[in-house]
Amino acid sequence: MNPLLTVENLHKDFVLHGQGGTALEVMSDLSLELHAGECLVLAGRSGIGKSTLLKMLYGNYLARHGRIRVHFSDGPLELTELPAHAWHPLRRDVIGYVSQFLRVVPRVSACEVVMEPLLARGADAQEARLKAETLLARLNLPERLWQLPPGTFSGGEQQRVNIARGFIGEHPLLLLDEPTASLDAANRAEVVGLVHAAKARGTAMLGIFHDQDVRSQVADRLLLLDDHLTARTTPPGQHS
Ligand SMILES: Nc1ncnc2c1ncn2[C@@H]1O[C@H](COP(=O)(O)OP(=O)(O)OP(=O)(O)O)[C@@H](O)[C@H]1O
DSSP, X not given: OOOSEEEEEEEEEEEEGGGTTEEEEEEEEEEEEEXXXXXXXXXXXXXXXXXXXXXXXXXXXXXXXXXXXXXXXXXXEEGGGOOHHHHHHHHHHTEEEEOSSOOOOTTOOHHHHHHHHHHHTTOOHHHHHHHHHHHXXXXXXXXXXXXXXXXXXXXHHHHHHHHHHHHHTOOSEEEEESXXXXXXXXXXXXXXXXXXXXXXXXXXXXXXXXXXXHHXXXXXXXXXXXXXXXXXXXXXXXXX
């Protein structure tokens, strides 16, 4: 089976303009493959670049060089060269992302936050609401909170809204940045269930899970980033 996602020789550095242009190199020559129905878990010490890799795959950060390709039936799409306007349909239809923290928008209810990815694709509002409520109930978010904006929710409640929003779209590729970090055991188990259900539908997932128990339940493979990355600073002007 051909991979859905391939990453080849990816390099990343951050140029710190506030520090006289010092370049912080965080990724050197990273390659990986990810297949439909597979969950690849990123491992490695804190600060090695796990979240940075997810943000590069989602188009939040640019690569210095290397290739990131999503393979469709009619050919590959090179993401490192994608124009800004092409990211919107790609995120709407192909790449989902559960970030570490929910981006709270004032006056938008938890249920509307979760429904939004389906509405963006033109789904029926009733159907989207029903799916959102089903997911929020599954993740044990109390019904009294569904119509409230999540700004005042606890960390774990916000994270469950975020998880529901990430999974509702059933994207073919899903990026998961510590989705279980603020959750109790019962809700961690629900997330494990959501990951298994997504795998069964053929979703390819790349995730960060610090909890060993969750990791062992969801991971088909581990990618230890220490083997692939370097983290060193380069003085200003010496980065290409
Ligand atoms: N926007 C940024 N600007 C400058 N440096 C950054 C930026 N984002 C990340 N970094 C640096 O890149 C390195 C990798 O960070 P990243 O968040 O990817 O690590 P991580 O492996 O996910 O860590 P953790 O397990 O602690 O979450 C860190 O040294 C961090 O300081």
